[in-house]
Amino acid sequence: xxxxxxxxxxxxxxxxxxxxxxxxxxxxxxxxxxxxxxxxxxxxxxxxxxxxxxxxxxxxxxxxxxxxxxxxxxxxxxxxxxxxxxxxxxxxxxxxxxxxxxxxxxxxxxxxxxxxxxxxxxxxxxxxxxxxxxxxxxxxxxxxxxxxxxxxxxxxxxxxxxxxxxxxxxxxxxxxxxxxxxxxxxxxxxxxxxxxxxxxxxxxxxxxxxxxxxxxxxxxxxxxxxxxxxxxxxxxxxxxxxxxxxxxxxxxxxxxxxxxxxxxxxxxxxxxxxxxxxxxxxxxxxxxxxxxxxxxxxxxxxxxxxxxxxxxxxxxxxxxxxxxxxxxxxxxxxxxxxxxxxxxxxxxxxxxxxxx
Amino acid sequence: xxxxxxxxxxxxxxxxxxxxxxxxxxxxxxxxxxxxxxxxxxxxxxxxxxxxxxxxxxxxxxxxxxxxxxxxxxxxxxxxxxxxxxxxxxxxxxxxxxxxxxxxxxxxxxxxxxxxxxxxxxxxxxxxxxxxxxxxxxxxxxxxxxxxxxxxxxxxxxxxxxxxxxxxxxxxxxxxxxxxxxxxxxxxxxxxxxxxxxxxxxxxxxxxxxxxxxxxxxxxxxxxxxxxxxxxxxxxxxxxxxxxxxxxxxxxxxxxxxxxxxxxxxxxxxxxxxxxxxxxxxxxxxxxxxxxxxxxxxxxxxxxxxxxxxxxxxxxxxxxxxxxxxxxxxxxxxxxxxxxxxxxxxxxxxxxxxxxxxxxxxxxxxxxxxxxxxxxxxxxxxxxxxxxxxxxxxxxxxxxxxxxxxxxxxxxxxxxxxxxxxxxxxxxxxxxx
Numbered sequence: 001x002x003x004x005x006x007x008x009x010x011x012x013x014x015x016x017x018x019x020x021x022x023x024x025x026x027x028x029x030x031x032x033x034x035x036x037x038x039x040x041x042x043x044x045x046x047x048x049x050x051x052x053x054x055x056x057x058x059x060x061x062x063x064x065x066x067x068x069x070x071x072x073x074x075x076x077x078x079x080x081x082x083x084x085x086x087x088x089x090x091x092x093x094x095x096x097x098x099x100x101x102x103x104x105x106x107x108x109x110x111x112x113x114x115x116x117x118x119x120x121x122x123x124x125x126x127x128x129x130x131x132x133x134x135x136x137x138x139x140x141x142x143x144x145x146x147x148x149x150x151x152x153x154x155x156x157x158x159x160x161x162x163x164x165x166x167x168x169x170x171x172x173x174x175x176x177x178x179x180x181x182x183x184x185x186x187x188x189x190x191x192x193x194x195x196x197x198x199x200x201x202x203x204x205x206x207x208x209x210x211x212x213x214x215x216x217x218x219x220x221x222x223x224x225x226x227x228x229x230x231x232x233x234x235x236x237x238x239x240x241x242x243x244x245x246x247x248x249x250x251x252x253x254x255x256x257x258x259x260x261x262x263x264x265x266x267x268x269x270x271x272x273x274x275x276x277x278x279x280x281x282x283x284x285x286x287x288x289x290x291x292x293x294x295x296x297x298x299x300x301x302x303x304x305x306x307x308x309x310x311x312x313x314x315x316x317x318x319x320x321x322x323x324x325x326x327x328x329x330x331x332x333x334x335x336x337x338x339x340x341x342x343x344x345x346x347x348x349x350x351x352x353x354x355x356x
Numbered sequence: 357x358x359x360x361x362x363x364x365x366x367x368x369x370x371x372x373x374x375x376x377x378x379x380x381x382x383x384x385x386x387x388x389x390x391x392x393x394x395x396x397x398x399x400x401x402x403x404x405x406x407x408x409x410x411x412x413x414x415x416x417x418x419x420x421x422x423x424x425x426x427x428x429x430x431x432x433x434x435x436x437x438x439x440x441x442x443x444x445x446x447x448x449x450x451x452x453x454x455x456x457x458x459x460x461x462x463x464x465x466x467x468x469x470x471x472x473x474x475x476x477x478x479x480x481x482x483x484x485x486x487x488x489x490x491x492x493x494x495x496x497x498x499x500x501x502x503x504x505x506x507x508x509x510x511x512x513x514x515x516x517x518x519x520x521x522x523x524x525x526x527x528x529x530x531x532x533x534x535x536x537x538x539x540x541x542x543x544x545x546x547x548x549x550x551x552x553x554x555x556x557x558x559x560x561x562x563x564x565x566x567x568x569x570x571x572x573x574x575x576x577x578x579x580x581x582x583x584x585x586x587x588x589x590x591x592x593x594x595x596x597x598x599x600x601x602x603x604x605x606x607x608x609x610x611x612x613x614x615x616x617x618x619x620x621x622x623x624x625x626x627x628x629x630x631x632x633x634x635x636x637x638x639x640x641x642x643x644x645x646x647x648x649x650x651x652x653x654x655x656x657x658x659x660x661x662x663x664x665x666x667x668x669x670x671x672x673x674x675x676x677x678x679x680x681x682x683x684x685x686x687x688x689x690x691x692x693x694x695x696x697x698x699x700x701x702x703x704x705x706x707x708x709x710x711x712x713x714x715x716x717x718x719x720x721x722x723x724x725x726x727x728x729x730x731x732x733x734x735x736x737x738x739x740x741x742x743x744x745x746x747x748x749x750x751x752x753x754x755x756x757x758x759x760x761x762x763x764x765x766x767x768x769x770x771x772x773x774x775x776x777x778x779x780x781x782x783x784x785x786x787x788x789x
Contacts, residue, residue, distance in 0.1 A: 005675070006650070006675050006677075006679050006680055006681060006682045007680060007681045007682070008681075008682055008683070008684050008695070008696060008697055008698060009681050009682075009683060009694075009696075009714055010683075010694045010695065010696045011683055011694050011714075012694065012776070012778070012779050012782070013685070013687075013689070013690060013691050013692055013693065013694070013763075013765050013778065014689060014690040014691070014765030014766075014768050014769050014778060015683055015685060015689045015690075015692075015694070015710075015712050016364065016365070016521060016689050016690065016769060017715075017717055017768070017769055017771070017774055018357070018361060018769055018770050018771075019365070020357070021357040021727075021770065021771070021772045021774075022357075022718075022720065022772060022773070022774065023720040023721075023723050023725075023772050023773045024720070025357070026357055026358075026723065026725065026772060090720060130721065131720075131721045131723070132720075132721035132722050132723055132724065132773075133721070219357055219358055219359040220357065220358070221358060222358045222726070271358060271723050271724045271725045271726065272723055272724050274724070276724055276726045276729050276737065276739060276740065277726065277729050277737065278726075278729075278730065281726075320740065322737075322740055322744070322752045322755050322756055323755055325737065325740070327729050327730075327732065327735050327736070327737055328735055
């Protein structure tokens with residue numbers, strides 16, 4: 001019966017792989033999840049938003065392409081138009097570029113966008129060895145480069161009443177616990193993002209959550225990180241609200257304003273720059289929340305999200321250190337963790353009572 | 357794709373519902389003289405000698421035990437040749453040419469029930485030793501050593517979970533011969549003086565549940581035998597996992613289940629124990645699955661031990677012609693061993709041969725998604741072990757307990773980047789041994 005004998009080759013077990021699981025799909029899902037927020041950004045900020053997003057994506061892609069071409073040439077390989085390592089196909093550079101673009105203020109000059117994008121991906125990703133090797137989130141690094149180098153150039157302009165240089169959060173920065181802010185930005189508007197100034201992609205909490213829901217269904221991100229992150233900010237703000245006699249609007253206002261949703265759902269969950277085990281991811285999300293909240297109410301900057309992400313990126317290796325890491329929760333670690341949660345609430349409240 | 361994933365697509369529908377094909381009269385059989393546990397052997401027969409079915413033709417020597425070798429058909433002894441073994445080495449095999457008379461050796465006589473009722477542990481151990489019974493699920497561990505335990509055993513568990521994809525030989529065995537399994541369990545319980553027996557099956561295998569419960573109710577209602585249905589995930593058939601889910605007993609790494617009062621046998625082994633005790637038969641035949649997506653007619657077989665796989669592949673109408681490259685896997689697709697040729701034979705411990713088309717998976721860099729850490733049944737961190745292997749950091753491999761890996765293959769199966777993680781962990785195990 002065996003007319004043509006196939007060649008029998010040898011491999012090692014297992015011989016099956018999980019269908020529908022691949023890294024490009026994971027990255028692509030993040031891009032897809034961001035599309036509603038992207039379209040909303042273009043709708044509310046007009047063409048400048050489109051140009052910013054395009055510039056950020058193209059700057060990162062071109063940098064990566066040129067970098068790998070140069071690397072290949074230095075290694076003495078002949079020029080190929082399609083480079084093997086170039087990650088257009090696995091969507092990681094596109095995703096970074098899109099997230100970076102969405103974190104920018106609408107008045108950012110395009111050359112600032114491009115320069116920071118190039119530096120961001122070069123310093124944070126390519127020099128570390130490419131996809132999977134980086135310890136800092138490229139989008140966060142690029143965003144921080146804009147903040148520290150070009151703060152005066154990248155300004156906000158509201159799309160409704162035209163007050164330049166103010167977001168909902170920087171109002172808060174000037175006067176810590178005034179309900180006054182609600183007159184400018186009602187909670188409902190903060191949630192939907194209609195008429196709210198801010199970075200182009202971060203205004204609508206609703207659409208960002210929608211994308212998060214999509215990612216959760218596709219299991220393309222670790223849902224524990226954003227839950228812990230947003231939850232921590234909410235709980236800390238709630239504690240402050242109770243202490244200062246503010247209403248429930250205060251914690252809601254904290255989680256809906258600024259880049260928290262964008263950062264928590266799309267930047268902090270980048271698997272490459274977050275810890276590996278379940279418990280460590282919970283701790284990581286919690287730490288992000290604490291740092292963000294502390295920068296928000298005590299720091300000089302209105303926004304703590306990207307900074308907290310970069311700070312915690314540095315500690316990922318210690319979360320993953322082989323002598324302390326454990327893939328499951330156990331009683332002792334959980335008790336310590338609960339103690340740390342209580343401690344951080346206390347520290348925040350003491351700090352607030354001194355600041356107030 | 358960050359999630360704990362223990363569902364492995366099982367492809368058992370290829371063979372599960374088909375009747376078992378009996379193929380007991382091959383032209384020749386080849387009997388392994390060496391195997392993974394026994395390196396040397398003595399042979400009592402020469403070329404041209406006539407042997408009967410079930411006759412002892414030699415003995416294998418293991419490190420601390422001996423294993424008689426039995427003829428599985430009647431016929432004349434042929435040459436000693438080399439054949440591939442599951443371990444990947446070529447080992448000596450003796451050929452027996454079938455005379456199709458099927459004459460039984462004089463030792464193969466039924467043991468009457470009133471004699472069996474009087475057997476105690478030592479007698480049973482002696483029978484299993486004489487009949488060279490080993491773990492037929494693939495481990496090949498001598499069953500008499502297990503049975504000779506001095507610990508008090510409270511539960512005997514028959515492992516019929518068969519969690520590997522594609523395999524359905526245990527399934528067919530229970531459907532066709534439930535009594536052998538139950539009687540085998542009864543004998544083990546009698547030997548160990550144990551009150552509680554348990555047959556563990558997968559939750560989604562309803563026919564098995566019905567067959568077993570009906571037979572137990574009608575004929576063996578005096579025995580305290582329970583049929584438990586365990587979760588439908590991989591690697592549920594891992595003995596430690598079976599004990600944990602069926603009995604709630606957690607056996608820590610490195611300790612023997614016996615010291616926790618529980619003993620497990622594979623379902624084929626249990627049927628083998630029945631045949632050894634009742635009919636004085638060594639393991640001469642077994643249920644065997646020949647399946648895969650690159651073979652024309654996947655089928656379960658009842659075959660003599662020693663049947664050539666090439667014969668069986670011919671029985672199944674050969675390879676599909678659509679593929680240039682195929683894998684021939686002995687054992688399941690998650691833990692089995694791939695061979696370089698189909699010139700292999702069914703040994704006692706071969707549960708299946710799976711012929712798969714060769715799929716090349718495109719490997720991406722690790723994105724640290726953590727699926728392997730979430731999914732690992734032994735609670736290891738495969739990706740960290742992989743990184744340690746890449747750095748050749750043996751301390752780290754030890755601290756991450758790479759030696760606890762059971763090589764179930766789940767980490768590579770779930771990997772989002774299609775990295776062969778299991779291979780790295782295997783390497784770590786070798787390095788720190």
